[in-house]
Amino acid sequence: MSIWEYANPKKFITTTERVLPVLWAAAAISIGVGLVWGFFFTGDDYRQGSTVKIIYLHVPSAMLAINIWVMMLATSLVWLVRRHHVSALAARAAAPIGMIMTLIALATGAIWGQPMWGTWWVWDPRLTSFLILFLFYLGYIALWEAIEDPDTAADLTSFLCLVGSVFALLSRYAVNFWNQGLHQGASIMRAEAVIGTDTEEKVSNIFFYPLMLCIVGFVLLFVALVFYRTGTEIRARRIKALMARERVEA
């Protein structure tokens, strides 16, 4: 029993179809409970008022936006090394989700920033690097769409993903260097905060648990969406193959 068994498209589809209803339900429940809990059953922040509650959408989408790119990098590598089609299709399926997550993070961030910082947008390093990440997603998706031959498209986008990852990381450090920011640093999972030496800049426990639930929910939703979309891609390709075969026989 190894994970590579699921590289077989048929096995992938049958397994994911069994898992998908559970995933959808779990995602819906955790996002639903997390949002309701967060919106209605936690108090307002003493300085930010109720605007703090946008954190339940902003943080999970931002975390996913970055990690989806990492997932695409991993699946691209698997495609380049082991030539499993499911892997390439999963990267393709994940890209639009990542782009939307980046957009959600940018939009909720702007809505949050307006009352808190008094501006919709500043050229803060974090904001800027998210905008850059959005451009990377855009280019990646456009390249997938532009190439007709599916294997060539998978190869080229994989290489773009590899090279792009390096340059995205470089851009992150470049914009950090280029401008000082308004955005706070990492304040959910930080070594100092976890061991308790630093209690200053940490998300309060009241907000922490519903936020965790929302993050889990977003991850589940992403996994479900990727399974679903990959299944769709596999089917679309199968249909194409069947139609080609029919044309040959006719």
Next chain:
Amino acid sequence: MIALLMRDLRLALRAGGGFGLGLAFFLIVTVMVPLSVGPQPALLASIAPGVLWLGALLACLLSLDRLLALDWEDGSLDLLATAPLPLESVVSVKALAHWITTGLPLVLAAPVLGVLLNLPVSGFKWVVISLLLGTPALSVIGTFGAALTVGLKRGGLLMSLLVMPLYLPTLIFGAEVARRGAVGMEIQTPLLMLAGISAASIALLPFASAAVLRINLR
């Protein structure tokens, strides 16, 4: 390798439209800027390094689609791929030819255009140095973009979309060197980063470009 370099240079010089075009574009962009933001000397002086960098970047970008596409169309790229010369060297030579025909003239023209933009005297040196260090990276990264989209009809716009984000780190550090140099700030860190990006791109990216080109050629 030298034969290929000479061939590319000769083509760029004699076939028309390749050599001077990037330079002319650079000139036009720089002239457009004062016309669009206003002629105040202080304002122009503060944005001059950034404008020069952006102009150079756009001029590089525009000349990329002729880098491989012409050879692709007339089939000489297939011949080059089967030649005893490794494809990695071919790609490097192509990037070098692109730099000599586009990047180097831009570096030389930048001080002249700096005068037009009222660039502070202290800035001239750093604009030239940063462009000299940065434009090779632009050529090499651009070659990767050109190799990615070489098989596509009307790939030009898509290539801009792909290459622009890859240009960002070079642009940021390069413009930062020029800007800091112009106002007399400390420039060591961005200068080292810029040189590092250039060196790493030149060393590593030809392998990626060649791999991508092989995929496109099969």
